Amino acid sequence: MVASLKSGDQAAIGFLYDNYSAALFGVIVRIVETHPPSPSDRENAEDVLQDVFVKIWRNISSYDPSKGKLYTWLINIARNTAIDSLRVKDHKLKSKIQSIDNSVRSINRQYSVSIHPDHIGLKTLVNKMKPEHKQLIDKLYFEGYTQEEAAEELKIPLGTVKTRARTAISQLRELFIEKDTTLK
Secondary structure: OHHHHHOOOHHHHHHHHHHHHHHHHHHHHHHHOOOOOOHHHHHHHHHHHHHHHHHHHHHHHHOOHHHOOHHHHHHHHHHHHHHHHHHHHHHHHHHHOOOHHHHHHHHHHHOOOOOOHHHHOHHHHHHOOOHHHHHHHHHHHHOOOOHHHHHHHHOOOHHHHHHHHHHHHHHHHHHHHHHHHHHO
16 A cells, blocks of 8 residues: 555555545544534644645655554644644734733823823832832833843843842832831
């Protein structure tokens, strides 16, 4: 059978499809099926099965019987193609979804939304903080940087930014409590 496939015999690919498509389809369905299953899952699995047989037809010359059985090779192609289809689907979905940070920033720019932290005395409290914490709070909360952007701008590791931000927020919380108790 492998020799017939390698020679381009269409009857051999037909035989392969008739005898192996159900097993390959089962593998594909288990990978692409969502919970709960949807009608589009079956359509997607059918498309993947078609892609699998195209790949088999195009790549049969790369099959080496000394490395494993034909069935194992077919299953691996089906499995990898199904996983690739999920990755492509996931990538398309993620590219359509705008991150919440970008949405908030674009809305703020579009409608000139501005934050006035001095109404609650925040700027005064921030000025009492350690310089590295003050600088980070300015970038993250007053200038609207993401943690990644702040790390790049300040030329420090992202982990350091995250740690300093947590510490700075804790320090601000303490300063607010002190301010609140002195006002009472």
